[in-house]
Amino acid sequence: MLEKIDLSRSMDREEYKKTAPELRERLGALQRRARAARVPVIIIFEGWEASGKGTLMNELILPLDPRGFRVHYVHSSRDDNQNACWPPMRRFWDMTPPRGLIGIFSHSWYRLALDGISSPEERRTAYGDIESFERALALDGAVIIKFFLHISRKEQKRRLEKMDSDSSSKWRVSEREWSENKNYDKTAVKIDEMIQYTDRDYAPWTLIEATDRRHAAVKILASVTRRIEKRLDELSHSTQAPEAYAGSAVSEGPGGITFAPSVLKNLDLSRSIPREEYEKRLPKLQEAFRELQYELYKVRRPMVIVFEGQDASGKGGCIKRLTQKLDPRGYQVSPTSAPNDWERAHHYLWRFWNSFPKAGHIGIYDRSWYGRVLVERVEGFAGGDELRRAYGEINDMENEWSNYGTIIVKFWLQADGEEQLRRFNERRQNPDKMWKITDEDWRNREKRDLYEEAADEMMLRTSTTYAPWTIVEANDKLHARIKVLEVSAETVRQALGIR
Amino acid sequence: MLEKIDLSRSMDREEYKKTAPELRERLGALQRRARAARVPVIIIFEGWEASGKGTLMNELILPLDPRGFRVHYVHSSRDDNQNACWPPMRRFWDMTPPRGLIGIFSHSWYRLALDGISSPEERRTAYGDIESFERALALDGAVIIKFFLHISRKEQKRRLEKMDSDSSSKWRVSEREWSENKNYDKTAVKIDEMIQYTDRDYAPWTLIEATDRRHAAVKILASVTRRIEKRLDELSHSTQAPEAYAGSAVSEGPGGITFAPSVLKNLDLSRSIPREEYEKRLPKLQEAFRELQYELYKVRRPMVIVFEGQDASGKGGCIKRLTQKLDPRGYQVSPTSAPNDWERAHHYLWRFWNSFPKAGHIGIYDRSWYGRVLVERVEGFAGGDELRRAYGEINDMENEWSNYGTIIVKFWLQADGEEQLRRFNERRQNPDKMWKITDEDWRNREKRDLYEEAADEMMLRTSTTYAPWTIVEANDKLHARIKVLEVSAETVRQALGIR
Known part of the structure; x- marks a missing residue:
């Protein structure tokens, strides 16, 4: 593909x-409109060294209000110890711009x-991880613009030599740059x-x-302008705009899917479980x-x-027993x-990427990202395509x-309606x-059935x-706590091959 | 000091x-009251290895609602590349609990x-940095509780030997632990x-x-309970509670100080500056x-x-010219x-520690932490002791x-009232x-004099x-932009010893 480009x-x-001044003026105005419409914009600069x-990022930034964008310089993940502690996409989730702002990425x-x-x-x-990431953000309303800056091998060599010969820029040319020039053709295949x-x-x-x-600067300005304009137009012609992108991936209505x-x-x-047995087994399981x-x-x-379940199903008690003897540092x-409000300004998964446990640690969630398909579904905060997409x-x-x-x-902790009522009354009476x-x-109790329906579909799909x-089964708290500890321990044993 | 302790x-x-169950019950209730009163609590565990x-942190955590506390395990700063990129206290500012929550620190x-x-x-x-940090948080309303867990050299040795002889805990004893035991007396002097x-x-x-x-568990539970109780009592007996701690460091009223x-x-x-001269000098200064x-x-x-100044004093224009030719990645x-709301839940300086530039980078602030003594003073959001403390x-x-x-x-960009009015009118007329x-x-314009008074005191004190x-002097925008560039460059030259 790259070799077909007329350089x-x-x-x-x-x-x-x-051309340029007019584009700049339009872009400045578009930034303000995108901000008002709460549309996040992601602009990526990838390209050859040199x-x-x-320079081109500067041309783009020039007309922008500095209060509305942020530049991220993405280092190689191999340069940084910290990144080894988390799944690779975590740091990029952290960098996604809040609604209405522009994130500009030098590498990405x-x-x-x-x-x-x-x-x-x-x-x-x-590529698989990147696809889910970009799709999730785009469907959430983000405009994603990706540039690849292309120069020929000869041109790259010329530029590196020029930098190398100038004492003020010499330090910017390292082995890495030269090695890319040497392996230009192999790298070009990977870029394709x-x-x-x-x-x-x-x-x-x-x-x-x-x-x-x-030429490059004007093409970049024109692309960014056109893409943001297009999205704002779509928004003004649609009442439920980000949805427009969702297509018809699933055609059934929310919650209207019939299944087993x-x-x-x-x-x-x-x-x-009898209390006596519980008190004998619990400490052993905890240890x-x-x-x-x-x-x-x-x-x-x-x-x-993850712990999900209706109010008073005993999540807190299970978590307490699960963690009671754990090392609190882990x-x-x-x-x-x-x-x-800051979390709301991002994709709904953003805050969970942020709280993901470090390598070797345990993250326990008292309710979780599944809120999207539970409470947000039942209360109508997320609907239609959003909901279908969430699974x-x-x-x-x-x-x-x-x-x-x-x-x-x-x-999923399941206690029945009677038991829930009994616990509510107990709570009410106990100071x-x-x-x-x-x-x-x-x-919420009045919506028990709706929650159960949502939980059913959630478990089927996820x-x-x-x-x-x-x-x-959580009508008996003692049984629930023991089961939680047993399943957690057994899962770890299986994963680590411990017998 | 340590040698006087009866171990x-x-x-x-x-x-x-x-004793313990009653303390636990009280602590559980206190956690809820502290949360309602939005009092942040910081609990530090320092102590000898082993x-x-x-175990003792677990005893403390047991009665707490896990939704209301967070445990931080603080690694040695020398273990971590990331920490080398910022002033040492930055990572600790990041860990401060929001109002109403409890931060528990294993090391700190x-x-x-x-x-x-x-x-x-x-x-x-x-010690100096730590003092400012703890004082700022305490005056902002935080309860700070610091434990040092003390055991004798002999006891430490006994414990390490025991851990070392058990296959399941052997891996937790490394050279570091033994070396502490060997240098026990020297370390004790540092702890004192x-x-x-x-x-x-x-x-x-x-x-x-x-x-x-x-003994240790009960003493910890009792201390934490007493300290939180005390603070909540103070709060209920005072209308302006965190202030109670401010003492009489400064006795004058806000803004009531007379000076030069x-x-x-x-x-x-x-x-x-004539435009012709400006256009000749600007690109050179930028380069x-x-x-x-x-x-x-x-x-x-x-x-x-940092850029501060009244509305329309030209901060944005100066920043634009200052950054126009900079490498956007730096x-x-x-x-x-x-x-x-998340920022408001922390100390007012918290967000600025968070955005502090990485080593080698430039952080430019369009308004800043000085808002505390400018807009917050003029609008009455921060007053009295808070204000005096802020400087x-x-x-x-x-x-x-x-x-x-x-x-x-x-x-500080200073344009006079007439010039401000002219710019306001120009803005109003230009689409x-x-x-x-x-x-x-x-x-804000109506409060120009109050802002000037605040700015005067700010500059005197900071x-x-x-x-x-x-x-x-910012009545002439061209002069202002040139001066900003000149002073910025000159300061860097002096600091780096470049001529």
Whole structure:
């Protein structure tokens, strides 16, 4: 593909002076409109060494209000210890711009594929991860603009030699730059592959002939202007705009999908354990799990444990017993409540990438990203396409975590309506527990059936081989706690091959 | 000091069973009250290796709602590349708990002083930084509880030997632990020094005799309970509670201090530069500054440039010219507006520590932490003691940055009232600039004199040798832009010894 590009394209000073200022003015105005419309914009600069990324980024930035954009310089992931502690996409999630702002990337997540020593398998995994990432952001309303700055091998050599001969720029030319020039043809094949794999309608690549600075600058300004304009137009012609991109991936209505009879309706909720047995088994299980925590730490594999379930189903009690003997330095409980305004300004998965446990640590979630398909569905905050999309996005995320070596356990705690009522009343009457019960809990209780329906569909769609759901019969708290500890420990043992 | 501690203290099972549960219940209730009162709590566990930090932290955590606390395990700063890129306290600012939550630290900022190879000078600098940090947080309302877990050399040896002989805990004993035991007496001297230097009324140390687990656990529970209770009591007896701690460091009223006649009133605002000269000098200055940016990058020194000034004083235009030719990968413009709810849940300086530029990078602030003593003062959001305290806190922060090698330049742009009015009217009439002017600007204009008074006091109190203010006569925009570039470049040259 790259060899087909006409690199001789150029623009004379006259034409540049006619074209550029007008584009800049339009871009300045568009930035303000995008901000008002809360549209996030992501602009990536990839390209050969010495293709002029810095200069061309400056041309783009010139008309922008500095309060509305942020430049990220992405180092090679291999340069940085920190990155080794988390799944590769985590740091990029962290960099996504909030709604209405512009994120400009000098190099980007494509580093994962373009880094010199990546194997074909690593590249394919990276392309898969990148695809889910860009798709999730695009469907959430982001405009994604990707530039590849192209120069010929000869031109690159000429530029490197020139930099090398000037004492003020000499230090910027290292072995790495020269080695790219030496392996130009091999790298070109990888770039072709990258563009083929990741050129999508929602995140297309634009090749920039970067021999001539003026031509390149104008092409970049024009592309950015056109793409933002297009999105703003779409928004003004549609009431439910980001959805427009969702296409018809799934055609059924939310919650209107019929499937196998509810698994939650057919549970044996009478399962229980006598207290005497519980008190004998609990400490042993806790100690065993503590030992397994150290095993995880030694092999540096992270673990994610999710707790979902209706109010008063006993999530808090299970978490308490699960963590009671753990080393507090190696786990973290993350309660999930309604997002704050900064979180709301990002994709709904953003905050969970942020709280992902470090390698060797355990992240315990008291409610989680599944709120998207539970409370947000029942309350109508997320609907239609958003909801249908969420299942796939969540599976993709958990798949990435799993590929990184993460052990994932997900519990749905199920107590029936009678038992819930009994616990609500108990909380109301016990002064030490009163704080646990609010009006909202009573309101949620009226929607029990809707929550169950949502939970059923959630488990159907997100029980995967790498991250299966475990339903915990929770009418008897003692049974629930023991089961949670047993399943957690057993999953770790299986994953680490411990017997 | 340590040698005076009676390490034989213990508690029998009976008494523990009587005392601990009651303390736990009280602590659980206190956590809820502290949350409601939005009081942040910081609990530090320092102590000898094998003194039982993990177990004792667990005893403390047991009664707590996991949704309301977070455990931080602080690694040695020397273990981590990332930390080398920022002033040492930055990562600790990032870990401060938001209002109403509890941050529990296994090791802490005292690592900076206790790390084996620190020199006496490093330790003294660390104590100074720690003092400003803890004082700022305490005055902002945080309860700070610091435990040192103490065991004898013999007891430590016994524990290490026991761990070493058990296959499941053997891996936890490394050279480091044994070396501490070997150098026990020398380390004890450093610990004594640390406690002497950093034992403050607002952040006192509690020594825990940690030979006996039950004694230690109960003492920790009792201390935490008492300290939180005390703060909540103070709050309920005072209308302006965090202030109670401020003491009488400064006795004058806000803004009521009389000092030398306003420096802003005596400026020669007629200073100007002909456009022809401007257009000749600007590109040269920009190129020179770009070269200096590379110099900063090479020696890995960060630079902070602050812009303050009334509306329409030309901050945006100056920033644009300052950055126009810079490498966009090496600077970041941070606009400061009203804090969002997450930022508001922390100390007002928290967000600025977060955006501090990496070593070798330039952080440019369009308004800044000085908002505390400008807009917040004029609008009455911060008053009385808060305001008086702010000058010192800001000086401390800038001093820490400067000690780390940061080059700090601060500009106050001063245009007079007539010129401001002219610009406001121009903005109102020009469709491309209309968005720049809001009703708020007009309201602020009515408070021009109050802002000037605040700016005067600010410059008097925060012009330091390491971070002086530069007043820029800004009636003529061209003069202002040239002066900003000249002063910025000159400051870098002086700091790096370039001629």
